Amino acid sequence: MRGLITTITQYLSVVIMYLVGTVILGLAVLPGVALCYYLWTHLQAHSLQLRLLMLSFGIAAAFFLYGITLMIVAAISRIIFRLNLQEGEYRIPSWGVFKWLFANSLYVVVAATFMDFILLTPLANIFYRIMGAKVGKNAQINSKFCADVSLLEVGDDAVIGGHATVICHSFERQRLVLKKVKIGKKAIVGLNAVILPGCDIGEGALIAAGAVLSRNTHVEPRDVYCGVPAESARNRHAKEA
Numbered sequence: 001m002r003g004l005i006t007t008i009t010q011y012l013s014v015v016i017m018y019l020v021g022t023v024i025l026g027l028a029v030l031p032g033v034a035l036c037y038y039l040w041t042h043l044q045a046h047s048l049q050l051r052l053l054m055l056s057f058g059i060a061a062a063f064f065l066y067g068i069t070l071m072i073v074a075a076i077s078r079i080i081f082r083l084n085l086q087e088g089e090y091r092i093p094s095w096g097v098f099k100w101l102f103a104n105s106l107y108v109v110v111a112a113t114f115m116d117f118i119l120l121t122p123l124a125n126i127f128y129r130i131m132g133a134k135v136g137k138n139a140q141i142n143s144k145f146c147a148d149v150s151l152l153e154v155g156d157d158a159v160i161g162g163h164a165t166v167i168c169h170s171f172e173r174q175r176l177v178l179k180k181v182k183i184g185k186k187a188i189v190g191l192n193a194v195i196l197p198g199c200d201i202g203e204g205a206l207i208a209a210g211a212v213l214s215r216n217t218h219v220e221p222r223d224v225y226c227g228v229p230a231e232s233a234r235n236r237h238a239k240e241a
Contacts, residue, residue: 009093017105024077024109028070032062067114071123074106075130078150084132085150085168090176097176100169104147107131115144128152136185151178155185155203166195170215184221193230 039058043051078084083103090096110127118124120142125135132150135141140159146152148168160166160183170177179198183189187201190209198216201207205219208226219225224233 013093013098013101017101020077020102021105021109024070024073024106027073028066031069032059032065035062035065064117067110067117070110070114071127071130074110075127077106078103078131083150085148085178087151087178087180089172090178092171092174092176100148100176100178103132103150107147107149111144119144128154148178151180153180153182155183155187157186158183159188161189161191161193161209163191164189164193164195168197170197179216187219 036055036058039054040051043054081099081102083099083106085100085103088096090100115124115127118127120140124141125139128135128141128146128149133146134153136154136156136158138157139154141154142162143160143164143166145163145165146160147166151168152166154160166181166183166189168178168181170179177197181195181197182200183195184201184203184205186204187206189195189201189207190211192210193207194212195201195207196213196215196217199213199219200217201213201219202221202223204222206224207213207219207230208224210228211226211230212228213219213225214229217225217230220232225231226233
């Protein structure tokens, strides 16, 4: 019986997500559609070639209008539905799990369709902040593979390298477990590194490219972690000695 309830809940959640996604994407597309319609209808007195050229420019501009509008709509939705995630354990199914799914869906829509165009720009940090992340001054985020962003803390001058994965959740014994990830000031998370829930990376620390930092790992300031699973370079040198 429990399995049946879980299955029904999953299907219901998918349907609701699709409906919400339709509304959010529809609102995001609207300004671009309006722009293209305006250009096409107000250039009727001109040649077909000019109308097609201007429409092409309009479609290109519409894409960027879509992206900016989508970020705004996602942020407003997060605020309206109070989707800030909290650390803890949540039964499957439960409102906490649905809330987590909804919050990540908003983020994934932006990440999948527009985020490549804002990485390493001020817009990336703005988007992470309006989705609930704590992002310090001059932080550089070059990855769209971050989940549960309202549980993410990135210090001043920290760097998240290209294609790095940062997640703040795990599934354990039919429960969703949420734990914060903290990346300290001037810390660097290297290319393709993976940071798992509960990790606390100290100031000036380095997580090497491709390293996998296990759950709840505490990285001391200015330490270097590398390998799979990642371990301190200090400990590795001590073992070799």
